[in-house]
Amino acid sequence: MIAQTPPMGWNSWDCYGASVDEKTVRANADYMARNLKQYGWEYVVVDIQWYQPTASSHEYEPFADLCMDEYSRLIPTENRFPSAMEGKGFASLAEYVHSLGLKFGIHIMRGIPRQAVSKNCRIKGTDKTARQVAKTDSICCWNTDMYGVNPKKEGAREYYDSLFEMYASWGVDFVKVDDICRELPKEEEELKMISDSCRSCGREMVLSLSPGPALLEKAQLYKDYANMWRITDDFWDKWELLYNMFERAEKWCTHAGPSHWPDCDMLPVGAILQDEDPDYRCAFTQDEQITMMTLWCMVRSPLFIGGEMTKIDEFTLNLLNNSEVLEIIKHTHSAHQLFRRVTDGREQIAWFTTHENGKDYYIALFNCSEEECKIEVKIPLSGSFHVMNIWNHESFGIAEGVFASKVRPHGAELYKFERV
Amino acid sequence: MIAQTPPMGWNSWDCYGASVDEKTVRANADYMARNLKQYGWEYVVVDIQWYQPTASSHEYEPFADLCMDEYSRLIPTENRFPSAMEGKGFASLAEYVHSLGLKFGIHIMRGIPRQAVSKNCRIKGTDKTARQVAKTDSICCWNTDMYGVNPKKEGAREYYDSLFEMYASWGVDFVKVDDICRELPKEEEELKMISDSCRSCGREMVLSLSPGPALLEKAQLYKDYANMWRITDDFWDKWELLYNMFERAEKWCTHAGPSHWPDCDMLPVGAILQDEDPDYRCAFTQDEQITMMTLWCMVRSPLFIGGEMTKIDEFTLNLLNNSEVLEIIKHTHSAHQLFRRVTDGREQIAWFTTHENGKDYYIALFNCSEEECKIEVKIPLSGSFHVMNIWNHESFGIAEGVFASKVRPHGAELYKFERV
């Protein structure tokens, strides 16, 4: 089964927006293969508008002319992805990523290109045209590339089938579908159609939905039709966004499980926003980054590095290659918040999760205030435990009943409890 | 000042949908000039998609190719409007209508044609193009012809100015702008821009907004920027829609006044829906039609005949040419509901209005139930009055204090009270 544990990888959006190119993708894949693959990082994902020749930043150019084949399908623009020449699409790039022992992913926008509708292009394998399958009242509110596809129209399913058939032929392992996750219930039938096309295309692909916030009341639908779905709007390196994630994580935590993962979004670590400023680095403090990584791991969010990896610094690398921390992503279950309270004017949060080995538990303590504070937590299990701080590898000794630790402002402490 | 009293006329929508042609418009204008002009009926309005060559019914063909000039402006399609040949637009047709002593109106969709954006056409008198002024997240949810225009973009105002300049050159007297009335607050700035273009184009044109329901909390905005605005979604010949109008009329009545009129929509009387069935006739009972006409007059709604006039029957004609009833449209003020109550299980409504002559008043009684009932009303003024039933021209005698009348199911009685 695909996505048995939360997918881990790299995504081009945070660092390059719509402007990533083939050379950069290959360089990041190389870096991952050499330095991170052994910790479980494996997906290399090309984000939005790889079909737009003049894309150059995080902004979209309205109504731009796009690279498209005769069947209304967008294809990589050769000026940015030279190996796409001669109609090869992403086959060469995927092959290269696979050769490194990694997996290859792409981003797509829900729908059919507006220019295919304007030109009334054909749908592959049918006598239908783009005008006939386009959903007339469905557009993305932040991007002008597509119209939605109307599942009630003949040719609609065939269009999506033709897309996934092409992606399968390229060797794609992961598809992030955008403009759909929070568009429910309006676009619910289109989501189901996409999922069905994906799952019947003959190649296993992780199906990832964007953008958030996903609708909690549709949790079962996401679990049934996708492998991961964004629970927030775009996440960036701002404390307020990180702070707000605690509430979302609490609401979604019981919905995580093999093949269905609520997604806290990419980790905007290291060299992000490179299209704007090559010297820009993640604005989170180190404590905030530890808070982020701790929370993402406790709730088993998919983990996607947002920064340009070839520019990675030591702190960031250590954030991403801590085996004891990543053990949580891979081998725990049933995470949930223990409490969220204000004590002496400081907001404190504690989370708890359980290792599938039946012996270890983890408690994460978060200090959301502006001052250091001591957080005390009742261990929700009887018995005695060896306690280990797994960010700094220090032993805490034996605990029973109650446990407490100082936590820095905006910081987190993450402890493994091993039953004595 | 334009629209000093509520505009009265004919509109092609109810009878022909998007498929009206020049011959039909001329025939209806002829009929109006001969039979209804003397009662105040004067506007002849060509409704939606006169620029769409293949329009043939009340349904819109998605993404159809439209007739457009080089400046992104839609123009009449010659196959349906032959006099539009050689770029003359509606000039000949308007001239003909004017020659009959009538006024000429057209319908437009808010925005700029999507095909102008796709082709990236120019905006007249600027170096801007359609792609640069189109509002990327603004489409009509029921028609695919246009994108909204972004008022923040250079060239946006010039686009609308170029539209109204063209309409003025054609001799247009009335413009019904669609996909805007209920789109507030989102499209509020575009509405203001359209209104400004209309009012500065050099020719007086009534500005009518569709579709409803208009937003009551924006009443002052409509009053300031338009001459009439729809207070309901499309009105058809169904009792439920007529019944619901009482509530809307009550909410909007205080907002009627010279040059600003809440609009109850066209009167679907006589031969409507002719594109579907030439034998179709208005499904309202005669009592219901009298109820409709009475309510529209009491609240001073604009009056637009929806049926094919050349097929008019005697009952319908008498509904439209009653001078004493139309006196209310032209010369009253301050209409309001007196009561709406259930008496003996029957819902009764009474309205009151005042003639500007200072001598006459009108009381309308409506029976919304399924059985005849007697409606009693306290005359809200002291003194004695001669009372006249102005639908059937019968005198009621003298009344003082209280007045009562039987009213048929779904029917109305309309009385003039003349102070003794």
Place this chain on the structure above:
Amino acid sequence: MIAQTPPMGWNSWDCYGASVDEKTVRANADYMARNLKQYGWEYVVVDIQWYQPTASSHEYEPFADLCMDEYSRLIPTENRFPSAMEGKGFASLAEYVHSLGLKFGIHIMRGIPRQAVSKNCRIKGTDKTARQVAKTDSICCWNTDMYGVNPKKEGAREYYDSLFEMYASWGVDFVKVDDICRELPKEEEELKMISDSCRSCGREMVLSLSPGPALLEKAQLYKDYANMWRITDDFWDKWELLYNMFERAEKWCTHAGPSHWPDCDMLPVGAILQDEDPDYRCAFTQDEQITMMTLWCMVRSPLFIGGEMTKIDEFTLNLLNNSEVLEIIKHTHSAHQLFRRVTDGREQIAWFTTHENGKDYYIALFNCSEEECKIEVKIPLSGSFHVMNIWNHESFGIAEGVFASKVRPHGAELYKFERV
């Protein structure tokens, strides 16, 4: 018919709260008879807790012991109302007020005294007791005197009948029922029961409902079951409260008519809050007071003086005895707002109403901004008019089409338009 025009009078609340006594009521009645009666002022109303011996201010003493007869009916406390001795109730005081050519009113709280329930007192003319008719889940949220009465219980209607029978025997002309107006729909059946008891008691009494805000969706109910009802919570001498009245007045204006009047609450003019400070005077500016009086008259609100009249100053007296202004209260109809808009950063409001003489109209201009401004209004009638400023009795000359006037900050101008 009672309350054919909006009731006008004096009420003890604004000046004395719960502490008014007989001597004060007589002194104010004397003043009204000598100085204001000729202008239409006639009701003298004793407000809340005339049955509470220790009431001394605008605050209520929780769970105080109240004066009550054996039938669960509250009666005036003799220490404050000496003429109530020997079970006479308000009969002597009412007789005195009547001897001056005025009318007498009282305030009551909806319900049955909690102490009657605690003592399980009888209901007159029945074998029921207070415990059996009290509504168990109905209390006033700001006063502890009463429980609601459950209309479904035997004895409930008899209790209210016994109240109004007693009030009728006293000679009461006006009853202000509190804790009911905004308690709909929960207490709707109790309101109907009170109204029925009032109207069948054998003496005509104005039925006034408090406190507001009344519910607009229940307008017809108020019209059917009461003579006046409060459209706001308590109104005091603060600009914000006056400013907010414009919105309420607009919503309620079409519901005013003979015997049913939306009520803007007492006029807190002159010597109010005398229980707190005998030197306190209304904090409104003179302009604001003119704004208030103009608005109340235009919408035909009931007018109740809130100040101690024996301390009245000349400005206040002139506010209350302007015959031309009070003509509007008595002889107009169909008032409504013409516009409310921001022009040059200043919020302007205009109202229009019609004299029943068929010749005169009134336009009131309000400046809600902090700076003087000129307000222009389109006269909503054709023809020429002599225009007179009726606050300062200055002629404006002839106007036609458009009219304009400067208005001071927070001020109002009130013009009579007499058709030439």
Place this chain on the structure above:
Amino acid sequence: MIAQTPPMGWNSWDCYGASVDEKTVRANADYMARNLKQYGWEYVVVDIQWYQPTASSHEYEPFADLCMDEYSRLIPTENRFPSAMEGKGFASLAEYVHSLGLKFGIHIMRGIPRQAVSKNCRIKGTDKTARQVAKTDSICCWNTDMYGVNPKKEGAREYYDSLFEMYASWGVDFVKVDDICRELPKEEEELKMISDSCRSCGREMVLSLSPGPALLEKAQLYKDYANMWRITDDFWDKWELLYNMFERAEKWCTHAGPSHWPDCDMLPVGAILQDEDPDYRCAFTQDEQITMMTLWCMVRSPLFIGGEMTKIDEFTLNLLNNSEVLEIIKHTHSAHQLFRRVTDGREQIAWFTTHENGKDYYIALFNCSEEECKIEVKIPLSGSFHVMNIWNHESFGIAEGVFASKVRPHGAELYKFERV
């Protein structure tokens, strides 16, 4: 620490309403000691209105006279609880329950008796009176015994301290406070005051809050200030109520933990509603009862038997004394729903929980439809497991990856998964 695992016991409400007496309590305590104590059942709780002499059913007599001491404190009525004579309160009854090795609990209404306010009784240890501490706008909407207590008033905390001091002197181990759980945020400060009084009274008492539904957004408050709180309104033997519990259970499951338990309400099993009909028995089918017990155990709800235990039948007894099922109540953690979906038209739900022994897991399958169906579940852990049906003690064999079972309509299957 108190309530380390979910409290288990018996409560008099379901079987006797407000009418339970001492003899009955003793008989049920005897039964529990002999037959259920060994399975963990220990609390014997006297529910509402033990202070009301004439209480005889599930209905409350409005404004009844209550047994009260001189300090405004309600005390047991001797006609129903003879051992309460001479001011002993519940001391003798509690002593008897303790002598059986069980614990004793009582129900109280939030607030101070209205009759104490009416009589203006004293507050123990202060110079304050009931009138001074009563909250004037706070009553229970379904019972007339009390006023709320205003935490801002001097004497308020002393009143509650005097209550819990008395309960401690009686030997009370469990207090169910009614009219408070869903009254937040209005009565939040009173809840905190009650909790503080309870926790500082010198005797450990479980603090239980009623009625539900509790407010999810106040989850942390309940966790901090109480030991259990009702997540629903009263639960009875109707499928609809049981069906609705799944949704509530899903929302609240992450808030369960040592000393803080979301409460699904009493189990209306066996001989309930005995005040109405001694022959009445629980209307749930056996399958529904198994569904109920399975769900309550999986989410670790407190378990309180609602039926008259001396009349228990064999099926009901087996529902309550299954050690393997009760093991879940006592020794699991981190329960959560795996899925809730409609498959082939049948609504299926699965829950998962983890034994603290690190070796066992439980999966419960629920069929909410009207027809038998097969429910398939992906085991959310890798590895192989011995599977045991713990309601019928049958072994299922070995499972890995996926597991499926038939489930009867409205029924449940409960499986233990023991890692091989």
